[in-house]
Every structure is written in structure tokens, then in C-alpha cells.
Amino acid sequence: MRTKTQLKLKIINKKRFVTFITSILILSVILTVMFFAQTSVRGQAESNYIYVHIATGDTLWDIALRYNQNHKDIRNFINEIMLENNMETAMLTQGQILRVPVK
Structure with missing residues (x-):
């Protein structure tokens, strides 16, 4: 007897899926770089x-x-x-x- 339901996802449009994942990764990299750039500049300014x-x-x-x-x-x-x-x-x-x- 199965108690858990299995959810199967099927990628219908592979090109759209790859574009979405790539966009998320690029956005993550940009936000990370912006965060660390602001932190280092702020820390450097105060230490001077x-x-x-x-x-x-x-x-x-x-x-x-x-x-x-x-x-x-x-x-x-x-x-x-x-x-x-x-x-x-x-x-x-x-x-x-x-x-x-x-x-």
C-alpha cells in the first residue's frame, strides 16, 4: 500500500525552462556581487x-x-x-x- 503520492513533473518547453534557470542564476550572481561590493566599500570608507x-x-x-x-x-x-x-x-x-x- 502506498501512502505517499508521487508528483511527476514534465518539462513541456525545454527552451523556456533553460531560459528561466539561466535568468535565476544570473540574477543571483548580480545580487551577490552588489551585496559584497557595498559591504566592502562601506567597511573601507569607515576604516579610513x-x-x-x-x-x-x-x-x-x-x-x-x-x-x-x-x-x-x-x-x-x-x-x-x-x-x-x-x-x-x-x-x-x-x-x-x-x-x-x-x-
Whole structure:
């Protein structure tokens, strides 16, 4: 006595079936590549910065000297920090957090 029913599938249009499977595989590859590309770009962008908590007496000059790993001109590096943090002046306040590029 059989308790399970067997379902037999018959491919009627082989060309349509192959096209469907190929489309699914291509879509899967594209989505996987897009996911990993976004993850690596996001991770890379954040790893190129360090966040500095400003204490009393800190200056942009001191911070630039401390984190200028590429030995750029210090004035250009200060300008880069100011641009990154949307600063109009070089004034810092205690408790402020700066995003400093450390490429």
C-alpha cells in the first residue's frame, strides 16, 4: 500500500525552462556581487577615519600633527580635517568629536 503520492513533473518547453534557470542564476550572481561590493566599500570608507574626542586645550594643529600619517603638508591636512567635519573656522570646543582621515 502506498501512502505517499508521487508528483511527476514534465518539462513541456525545454527552451523556456533553460531560459528561466539561466535568468535565476544570473540574477543571483548580480545580487551577490552588489551585496559584497557595498559591504566592502562601506567597511573601507569607515576604516579610513578615526574619531577624535576633543579635550580642553586641543587644537587642530596638534591633532593634525598627531594623525598626519602620510606626512602631508600640515596646513593641507588641517584643511582636509575641516572639510571632512564641515567646519568654517578652526575653533574647537571641549566634547566635540572630529572625524580625522588616516589613509
